[in-house]
Amino acid sequence: MSSKDAEPHDSALAKRAKFIGQMRRVPGPVAIIASQMGTVRTGLAATAWTSLSADPPMLLVCVNRSASAHKVIGDAQAFSINLLASDELETVAIFSAQRGLEGDARFIEGQWATGPRNQPILNNAVVTFECTLIDSHDFGTHTIFIGEVDEMDGTGQDNPLLYFNGSFAALESVAAYS
Numbered sequence: 001m002s003s004k005d006a007e008p009h010d011s012a013l014a015k016r017a018k019f020i021g022q023m024r025r026v027p028g029p030v031a032i033i034a035s036q037m038g039t040v041r042t043g044l045a046a047t048a049w050t051s052l053s054a055d056p057p058m059l060l061v062c063v064n065r066s067a068s069a070h071k072v073i074g075d076a077q078a079f080s081i082n083l084l085a086s087d088e089l090e091t092v093a094i095f096s097a098q099r100g101l102e103g104d105a106r107f108i109e110g111q112w113a114t115g116p117r118n119q120p121i122l123n124n125a126v127v128t129f130e131c132t133l134i135d136s137h138d139f140g141t142h143t144i145f146i147g148e149v150d151e152m153d154g155t156g157q158d159n160p161l162l163y164f165n166g167s168f169a170a171l172e173s174v175a176a177y178s
Helices: 003-024 068-076 089-095
Strands: 031-037 040-046 049-054 057-064 078-083 112-114 120-122 127-139 142-153 161-164 167-170
Touching: 031 068, 031 120, 040 057, 040 068, 040 089, 057 068, 057 078, 057 127, 068 078, 068 127, 078 120, 078 142, 120 127
Parallel strands: none
Antiparallel strands: 031 040, 031 078, 049 057, 057 142, 078 127, 112 120, 127 142, 161 167
């Protein structure tokens, strides 16, 4: 194979690497995306979620199709988003497989409640959203799940956990300008 034949593949790899490097510099709010169908409950730590619309209130989450939560969200037709506080690093470790726990074992008794749509809600989350799944789209390795917000709650604290440049960070307010 000539070097010319390898260029498109090498170029795609370089573009992917640059994209990952750039995205590491975009701060993201860390949340637990959780879902429950019957007795099956699972979730994952994620930064790939955002608001989509205020009228009606809608959010989207991007979930890898290999994640255990992917099938459960589809089956339940619902999910929750639980924005973590800056002191919730252990929750991130639990829901990102660093503690070797899976499925229901990730939900520590007393820290979780069940919302009106029967979805897991983290009691001490900064904000929580419980959503009904209204649409989904597969792209690359992930599915974009679009949910209409049914319920909202949370502690209202102003200390969300962020992920930035490969590390976790806390939000720091800066002085307003006039």
